[in-house]
Amino acid sequence: MKGSGKGGRTELTDSAWQYAPAPQEREIVTIAPSYGLFVNGEFAPAADERTFATINPASEEPLAEVALAGEADVDRAVRAARTAFDKVWGPMPGAQRAKYIYRIARIIAERAREFAVLESLDNGKPIKESRDVDVPLASAHFFYYAGWADKLEYAGFGLGARPRPIGVAGQVIPWNFPLLMAAWKLAPALAAGNTCVLKPAETTPLTALLLAEVCQQAGLPEGVVNIVTGAGDTGAAVVAHPGVDKVAFTGSTEVGKQILRSAAGTGKKLTMELGGKAANVVFEDAPLEAAVEGIVNGIFFNQGHVCCAGSRLLVQESVADILLDRLRRRLGTLRLGDPLDKNTDIGAINSREQLDKIRDLSAAGEAEGAQRWSPPCQLPERGYWFPPTVFTGVSPAHQIAREEIFGPVLSVLTFRTPEEAVAKANNTPYGLSAGVWTEKGSRILWLTQRLRAGVVWANTYNRFDPASPFGGYRESGFGREGGRHGLEAYLDA
Numbered sequence: 335m336k337g338s339g340k341g342g343r344t345e346l347t348d349s350a351w352q353y354a355p356a357p358q359e360r361e362i363v364t365i366a367p368s369y370g371l372f373v374n375g376e377f378a379p380a381a382d383e384r385t386f387a388t389i390n391p392a393s394e395e396p397l398a399e400v401a402l403a404g405e406a407d408v409d410r411a412v413r414a415a416r417t418a419f420d421k422v423w424g425p426m427p428g429a430q431r432a433k434y435i436y437r438i439a440r441i442i443a444e445r446a447r448e449f450a451v452l453e454s455l456d457n458g459k460p461i462k463e464s465r466d467v468d469v470p471l472a473s474a475h476f477f478y479y480a481g482w483a484d485k486l487e488y489a490g491f492g493l494g495a496r497p498r499p500i501g502v503a504g505q506v507i508p509w510n511f512p513l514l515m516a517a518w519k520l521a522p523a524l525a526a527g528n529t530c531v532l533k534p535a536e537t538t539p540l541t542a543l544l545l546a547e548v549c550q551q552a553g554l555p556e557g558v559v560n561i562v563t564g565a566g567d568t569g570a571a572v573v574a575h576p577g578v579d580k581v582a583f584t585g586s587t588e589v590g591k592q593i594l595r596s597a598a599g600t601g602k603k604l605t606m607e608l609g610g611k612a613a614n615v616v617f618e619d620a621p622l623e624a625a626v627e628g629i630v631n632g633i634f635f636n637q638g639h640v641c642c643a644g645s646r647l648l649v650q651e652s653v654a655d656i657l658l659d660r661l662r663r664r665l666g667t668l669r670l671g672d673p674l675d676k677n678t679d680i681g682a683i684n685s686r687e688q689l690d691k692i693r694d695l696s697a698a699g700e701a702e703g704a705q706r707w708s709p710p711c712q713l714p715e716r717g718y719w720f721p722p723t724v725f726t727g728v729s730p731a732h733q734i735a736r737e738e739i740f741g742p743v744l745s746v747l748t749f750r751t752p753e754e755a756v757a758k759a760n761n762t763p764y765g766l767s768a769g770v771w772t773e774k775g776s777r778i779l780w781l782t783q784r785l786r787a788g789v790v791w792a793n794t795y796n797r798f799d800p801a802s803p804f805g806g807y808r809e810s811g812f813g814r815e816g817g818r819h820g821l822e823a824y825l826d827a
């Protein structure tokens with residue numbers, strides 16, 4: 335099929351049925367030429383007036399210049415958060431805090447379309463995902479945690495205990511779910527009575543800055559939420575600041591380890607949500623059509639930029655051929671292209687750097703002898719794109735079976751017995767998530783007891799709910815976000 339170049343959409347196979355473009359209007363969002371840091375309730379340039387550009391990865395078009403926070407700015411933000419904690423937010427009754435958090439939840443819902451378009455522009459993800467997943471879930475997180483703000487004593491953290499907030503939380507987040515990760519961090523911290531300094535990822539700062547506007551709109555007292563934009567140095571300044579009592583980090587295992595080293599001995603409380611290399615295990619008795627959808631959702635949702643992505647497919651040998659045939663057919667129907675087109679399934683890779691990483695690891699897969707396959711697919715000329723890719727003939731020793739690729743690349747391995755499936759699934763330094771596909775409930779229970787993963791989905795994949803805790807262990811990190819468990823990380827219980 336023909337690619338339609340910049341801003342267009344590319345169909346992956348010939349098809350009798352052509353879709354007309356269904357672009358989401360971009361005009362709902364007004365992007366300012368430049369953005370300041372959000373400190374003490376106001377937007378202001380960085381002390382040294384440095385900035386960086388954020389671009390649309392689907393077109394490489396610059397979207398805005400954003401302030402680059404240095405140590406002096408981070409210091410100002412932490413001081414603002416401390417004052418707000420001591421004077422306003424800490425002493426405020428939970429029911430009163432809840433009103434602000436509900437307001438934020440409601441305003442996100444009211445401005446959902448604006449958030450969705452901005453997220454797709456800055457991140458490259460398809461509008462149907464930002465519209466139907468990221469933004470509604472972000473709002474739901476604020477709604478959910480608002481409900482806890484006046485019930486902390488009943489959260490079950492110890493009989494008769496009066497859980498207290500920790501103080502100032504320094505929070506650093508990645509680019510794959512920019513608004514949603516901000517919500518995962520801010521909502522429980524605020525409900526528990528902490529104040530926050532949040533550092534969004536350098537390639538996706540815009541929805542966090544729109545969220546700052548929402549905080550203003552909600553009348554949130556100044557200094558309760560502060561947003562400092564910048565890259566790794568800004569993040570390092572946040573986590574190393576002596577005025578930060580609690581560090582919450584979501585990102586790569588490598589950076590997580592650096593943060594652990596810098597926080598060692600400081601007494602700061604930590605939670606780490608890191609990388610993953612999840613096994614999605616399909617048994618021969620699984621409903622194969624459903625499993626195919628689950629595999630597609632597991633690894634091609636959000637271009638595979640998902641920490642819990644089902645990046646290793648483990649399929650029972652007896653059904654491997656038929657499952658892979660169906661999977662290839664299904665991949666041929668995916669539509670790659672303009673993230674703002676409502677028909678698009680696969681959007682842009684978030685950055686040049688990430689695209690290079692995906693290319694390098696895929697080349698390593700071929701060099702190690704795995705067979706690479708993608709549906710026929712012409713990529714748009716501008717922007718960062720990678721076709722949905724499946725590697726078969728993968729052995730557990732291959733780099734593509736061991737390392738997190740964080741892209742639309744599936745590594746397929748086979749197994750013969752349930753014991754072999756468990757051994758292969760657990761053969762990873764990570765432990766974030768897994769999937770199991772089988773008709774038998776007893777087999778689901780047998781397997782979930784043996785899989786070393788924080789979350790196991792059965793006959794589904796990538797399902798999230800604010801009431802449900804999420805997190806990993808081993809190199810996937812520690813601590814839980816979501817649910818009652820997510821509050822505990824922000825309480826001095």
Ligand code: NAD
Nearest residue numbers: 507508509534535565566569570585586589607608609641
């Ligand atoms: P990254 O670790 O490079 O960056 C994450 C954040 O940390 C960014 O805001 C970055 O600016 C900041 N940062 C970089 N160096 C820092 C330092 N030395 N000190 C403090 N902050 C620093 O990761 P990424 O590439 O943005 O995100 C992808 C990674 O995040 C993947 O490994 C993915 O699995 C992981 N992730 C995990 C979860 C989870 O819940 N477990 C969720 C989403 C993403």
